[in-house]
Amino acid sequence: MITADCHLHSSFSADSDTPMEEMVLQGIRLGLDTMCFTEHNDFDYPVSSDLTEDALLLNTDSYLYDLAGLKEKYSDKIRLLFGVELGLQPEAMRQNAVYVKSYEFDFIIGSSHVCHGKDPYYPGFFEGRSREAALREYFESILENVRKFSNFDVYGHLDYAVRYAPGKDEWYTYEAYRDILDEILSLLIHKEKGIELNTGGIKSGMQDFHPCMGALKRYHELGGEIITIGSDAHNTQNIAGHFNRAAEVLKECGFRYYCVFEKRTPAYYRL
Secondary structure: OOOEEEEEOOOOOOOOOOOHHHHHHHHHHOOOOEEEEEEEEOOOOOOEOOEOOOOOOOOHHHHHHHHHHHHHHOOOOOEEEEEEEEEOOHHHHHHHHHHHHOOOOOEEEEEOOOEOOEOOOOHHHOOOOOHHHHHHHHHHHHHHHHHHOOOOOEEOOOOHHHHHOOOOOOOOOOHHHHHHHHHHHHHHHHOOOEEEEEOHHHHHOOOOOEOOHHHHHHHHHOOOOOEEEEOOEOOHHHOOOOHHHHHHHHHHOOOOEEEEEEOOEEEEEEO
16 A cells, blocks of 8 residues: 655645645545645746746745644654755756755755746647657656756656647547657666656546556666656645556566655555
8 A cells, every 4th residue: 555645736726726634634544654745836937828927836935834734633553754846947956956955855846837937737839740849848857857857766657748739638549659758768877866656647538648658667777766646636635646556567568666755765665
């Protein structure tokens, strides 16, 4: 049983309105022993019709204050960890570097929500070109991010863009993008960075997790061992979603352990 959910958002993230304490209480009810909140912080996120320029900038001090209170309140029931999901893009590298050094995070997920000024969440990212061309641009931007920035622990939802592509993952395979995905995975391993198994795509209608099973297998084949598990839940209903299936998928891919980061150091737990 996987008892740690290491990718969670509360009302401190712009795309959630669920109070953190409600998330914690649900985690306790589900039998989790660890929850790591990873609220969004995206510098230079593009303005859109439903988000202002600073919508995805985290009030980290307020977040940490509330988290500290909940850690103390529920210390005998669950371990709560201080994480952040850091939006990576070349234009924000300097800001991210300063920000990360300003707080003593337990865990940092590096994520790509923006690719060359566009978020694949919006249909405009895919319009006017093939799905393959759009996904290749997205993966190439991840490779650029990993080359330029290293102060994170795992790369989150590595094929996030697939969640919003036409047809989602119906026609998507690791093999179709093997060349670029292998470069990304090899560089992450070389830099001693991990990846996460993110179960969040299932609630959006995907058949597979992030990243797809082919990429998980390849990461293991290349020698990757650092893998965290997160539901990417933004509400209480999705906390620890599909974790039983996630454990089986990881075992099938060759993994025997998953990781939980505390004070930026991974501890390994048997699947």
